[in-house]
Amino acid sequence: MKTVPLHSAKKPAVACNNCSLSELCLPRGLTREELELLESSINKTVKIKKKDYLFHRDDKQQSIFAVKAGAIKTSLSTPDGEEQILGFYLPGDLLGFDAFARDRHTCDAQALDDTLVCELSMDNFQELCGKLPAMRGQMMRQIGSELEREQMLLLTLGQMRTEERLATFLSSLSERNKERGFSSNEFNLPMARHDLANYLGMAVETLSRMFSRLQEEKIISVQHRLVKIEDMARLKQLAHHTCHPAGDVL
Amino acid sequence: MKTVPLHSAKKPAVACNNCSLSELCLPRGLTREELELLESSINKTVKIKKKDYLFHRDDKQQSIFAVKAGAIKTSLSTPDGEEQILGFYLPGDLLGFDAFARDRHTCDAQALDDTLVCELSMDNFQELCGKLPAMRGQMMRQIGSELEREQMLLLTLGQMRTEERLATFLSSLSERNKERGFSSNEFNLPMARHDLANYLGMAVETLSRMFSRLQEEKIISVQHRLVKIEDMARLKQLAHHTCHPAGDVL
DNA sequence: ACAGCGCTTTGATTTACATCAAGAAAGCAT
DNA sequence: ATGCTTTCTTGATGTAAATCAAAGCGCTGT
Structure with a gap:
């Protein structure tokens, strides 16, 4: 050795x-x-x-x-x-x-x-x-x-509907950013739609629709990889399945 | 200390x-x-x-x-x-x-x-x-x-259809039993349908249907918790998603 | 034995999501 | 810039699986 x-x-x-x-x-x-x-x-x-x-x-x-x-x-x-x-x-x-x-x-x-x-x-x-x-x-x-x-992630994939999955993901990415001293309300997604959809166990088209839906509901606004969280309370509520405030990685 | x-x-x-x-x-x-x-x-x-x-x-x-x-x-x-x-x-x-x-x-x-x-x-x-x-x-x-x-399990929940999930589970339980010196072809499930369905991310009814389907296809036979694997080759083929032979726990 | 309860299976219907298909926007090279 | 490729969005359709509903089976305890 x-x-x-x-x-x-x-x-x-x-x-x-x-x-x-x-x-x-x-x-x-x-x-x-x-x-x-x-x-x-x-x-x-x-x-x-x-x-x-x-x-x-x-x-x-x-x-x-x-x-x-x-x-x-x-x-x-x-x-x-x-x-x-x-x-x-x-x-x-x-x-x-x-x-x-x-x-x-x-x-x-x-x-x-x-x-x-x-x-x-x-x-x-x-x-x-x-x-x-x-x-x-x-x-x-x-x-x-x-x-x-x-x-x-197992809980997410096993129990949540697609909208909840995305909300959970965005909510935890936001938390993560806060912990690192970045903005928790506005950030860039580090990955392409394809990868995020796969991670969240859904089709790219479905992911895209869910982004649109959250946007229609005035919970977030998205353009490309830039996400702004407009209504954190409602986002967290949608992601209520999530138990933990913390989490080190995505 | x-x-x-x-x-x-x-x-x-x-x-x-x-x-x-x-x-x-x-x-x-x-x-x-x-x-x-x-x-x-x-x-x-x-x-x-x-x-x-x-x-x-x-x-x-x-x-x-x-x-x-x-x-x-x-x-x-x-x-x-x-x-x-x-x-x-x-x-x-x-x-x-x-x-x-x-x-x-x-x-x-x-x-x-x-x-x-x-x-x-x-x-x-x-x-x-x-x-x-x-x-x-x-x-x-x-x-x-x-x-x-x-x-x-993430791969299972994220990518497989319900029949594949069950096949994968049975196949790995079988492997596990072999490793412990028990029969790999005939064993009792240690859990109720409800728990297995939840673990595999599906409804109990769906799980039941998949058991029936595998039985119709002559791949397994089930009664209550006792499972016999009748055609291991086809079971493994259905579970082909699974990459690993081993795996310590279920 | 029986009733009563939980577990499991099967059938009918609904639905969330995937798939198929096409168009729009963005990135990249020339 | 220009066209080309890749990525993303939106719409129409199909399908796997959830849900709803009910019946069968195997327990438990009296």
């Missing part, structure tokens, strides 16, 4: 403590020393072009990743070419946990845009988990969030 | 090494000494009567649990009383990971039958994770499986 230099002589390429995402990402709750150890363990930041893959299903797991800029979607696909999008990962989100079961990724991860991710190798990850209980705790929380997010 | 006696004088109440489930449960891959440490950390085994709850949503997480006998369902429910069943946990399955995100459970866990579970307190769990890398690894794998299982 590779060992991590405890205090590397030269300044690491990655500086988590300067990163605007440090409160959302792994560093949260770590002490100064722990943070330094983490920084020196981050292997590098990687650029991925739009439509390129960060990993494929069945790839051996090398690392876990943190999105720094851009957006990633993960999806499962079937022999006959059908796909189900499992999640959208935006800046501050971690991904790669899916491979914990068998050391191989269980889904594909593709960039929706030109994207920047930080990479932490599994070796380093394991070592940090052994050494730093706080780091292990933070990691557990991240995995827990992932589990929770998928559970919410 | 409580400390775990390294070698308790008296024999622990729990004997993982005698347990028929040790190959599926936490002990897998642990050395003799590690196993002893685990055994002495298991707090107790708990009995839960049919319809009683192991935990509720928002309960503070005290423990993780391993099902020894019986069956547990986990579910999410909405303010207006709708429910989505998230998983069925059978002997050898672990549950409780959902609380990792916020130290509180994100779903309810209810016994489908009189049930026996082993309980490992979070304190002991944390301690073991720090001490035993093998144990931490096994735990990560378990969590990974949970994530993977939920992903498969």
Whole structure:
């Protein structure tokens, strides 16, 4: 097993403590020393072009990743070419946990845009988990969030009608933006209609109709990817199925 | 934090090494000494009567649990009383990971039958994770499986038609039984129609119709909860959407 | 045994959504 | 700009599955 230099002589390429995402990402709750150890363990930041893959299903797991800029979607696909999008990962989100079961990724991860991710190798990850209980705790929380997010999506797909699904999605994207200090009333969708429809388990046409419907009802206004929430109360009401205020990823 | 006696004088109440489930449960891959440490950390085994709850949503997480006998369902429910069943946990399955995100459970866990579970307190769990890398690894794998299982269910709910959903479910239950040394061709469903229908995101009536349809097509035969698979090849073909042979829980 | 209750199946009808089809708008290259 | 491709919206039609309704079956307990 590779060992991590405890205090590397030269300044690491990655500086988590300067990163605007440090409160959302792994560093949260770590002490100064722990943070330094983490920084020196981050292997590098990687650029991925739009439509390129960060990993494929069945790839051996090398690392876990943190999105720094851009957006990633993960999806499962079937022999006959059908796909189900499992999640959208935006800046501050971690991904790669899916491979914990068998050391191989269980889904594909593709960039929706030109994207920047930080990479932490599994070796380093394991070592940090052994050494730093706080780091292990933070990691557990991240995995827990992932589990929770998928559970919410199950509820959405299993129980809600299409309008509710969209309302729920918009409401949680809004929450998410608020948490990150962005506007909760006006934002751009990071994904195309096609991807969102698939994620929400409906046809693109249906999604489009639901956007129109919410607009007619004066709950939102949309043009292309720009969404404005005009009546948050009614949106939340439509999305009342949703139990959680929080949620880390979409 | 409580400390775990390294070698308790008296024999622990729990004997993982005698347990028929040790190959599926936490002990897998642990050395003799590690196993002893685990055994002495298991707090107790708990009995839960049919319809009683192991935990509720928002309960503070005290423990993780391993099902020894019986069956547990986990579910999410909405303010207006709708429910989505998230998983069925059978002997050898672990549950409780959902609380990792916020130290509180994100779903309810209810016994489908009189049930026996082993309980490992979070304190002991944390301690073991720090001490035993093998144990931490096994735990990560378990969590990974949970994530993977939920992903498969998302694919099922998002993309499949009702007949495919049932076929997929039966096929994976069959696999699961084979792995545990039970018959893969003939088994009892551990849950009522109502619960299965909800889990698969359809109405009870539709589920019933799909059972009938599969029976008409001579793929299975059903009476009450007893299912016989008459034509495994065609069942798998119907369930072709499913990518994975494995899968730990349902 | 019987009644009574919950669970399951089957049938008739309705409906939400998918599919099919076409047009409008936006992005991209030349 | 111009045309071309891709993405998105809207309309018309079809269908899978929900809902409504009722009957059959298998429990439980008296």
